[in-house]
Amino acid sequence: MKAYIKSIVETNDNKLSRYFAFFIQALILISVITFSIETIPNLKPQTKSILRSVEWFSVIVFSLEYVLRIYVADSKPNFIFSFFGIIDFLAILPFYLSFGVDLRSLRALRFLRLFRILKLVRYNRAMNHFTTAIKSAKEEIFLFIFITLILIYFSAVGIYYFENQAQPEHFSSIFDSLWWAIITLTTVGYGDVYPITVGGKVFTFFILMIGLGIVAIPTGIISSALTKSVDKKEEN
The missing domain is CATH 1.20.120.350 (Voltage-gated potassium channels. Chain C)
Structure with a gap:
């Protein structure tokens, strides 16, 4: 039974x-x-x-x-x-x-x-492929997350020193600056907090360029792992 x-x-x-x-x-x-x-x-x-x-x-x-x-x-x-x-x-x-x-x-x-x-x-077989891909690429994903967290903190510190005196209400501390760092690195940019100093604007430009790369990296990692997962399934 x-x-x-x-x-x-x-x-x-x-x-x-x-x-x-x-x-x-x-x-x-x-x-x-x-x-x-x-x-x-x-x-x-x-x-x-x-x-x-x-x-x-x-x-x-x-x-x-x-x-x-x-x-x-x-x-x-x-x-x-x-x-x-x-x-x-x-x-x-x-x-x-x-x-x-x-x-x-x-x-x-x-x-x-x-x-x-x-x-x-x-x-769902497709989701099974996705799960397998995530498992096979977990080290790369964890490394990406770790680097991203470092970049977010670095961005928060940088914008704090550029904008603190000009906008103390938005950048009163590094912790307050973390919100700007997150939405900028993820290229969301709600527009509620933005730099007004020349140094802050230049710094933001470089952070945005880095953010574009950050968005693309996990896509490449997971796509590669998915391709390998499907190829192994077809071979079997």
């Missing part, structure tokens, strides 16, 4: 397992849609009743799926504390926490229901 359930729940090489996967994917999408509909103000009581029924049904199915995956797992602790195990748990947690409690006081916890959409990753 355990092997039979495992062939349906975990593998995707038979008709029943494919039907199961499609059913779970459809239920995830329906659940996400109903979550969005719940935010519409002044819903009719009938609509709220339907949404509650859909939520009950979804949670029952997701809970049963979670229990079955624990049951068929070769190592139950490894599954429970794995990425997908945690996602499956967080997807049903808000519902059970809401028993006997005013949902308005647990409003933030309701957003945990959005973790259900991450359950789709399990059934």
Whole structure:
């Protein structure tokens, strides 16, 4: 029985397992849609009743799926504390926490229901390639993040010394300057904080050039890793 359930729940090489996967994917999408509909103000009581029924049904199915995956797992602790195990748990947690409690006081916890959409990753081959690519390029990504953090701090220090006296209300400290550094290096530039001194403007020009490069680097790293992942899959 355990092997039979495992062939349906975990593998995707038979008709029943494919039907199961499609059913779970459809239920995830329906659940996400109903979550969005719940935010519409002044819903009719009938609509709220339907949404509650859909939520009950979804949670029952997701809970049963979670229990079955624990049951068929070769190592139950490894599954429970794995990425997908945690996602499956967080997807049903808000519902059970809401028993006997005013949902308005647990409003933030309701957003945990959005973790259900991450359950789709399990059934998506393209996302599996992406996950593999991220894992293979994790050292390069961590190095990129480390260098980026250094550049953000360097930018905050630089603009602080250029603009502090001219704009003490915006650049009163290096910590306040970090906001400008982040939006400039990411090339977002909201325009709420900007340099007015000549030195600050020249410094900003160079930071913007560096920011353009920073945006392109992770794209190249992940694209290269994705290409390698797909090529290995085709070879196998």
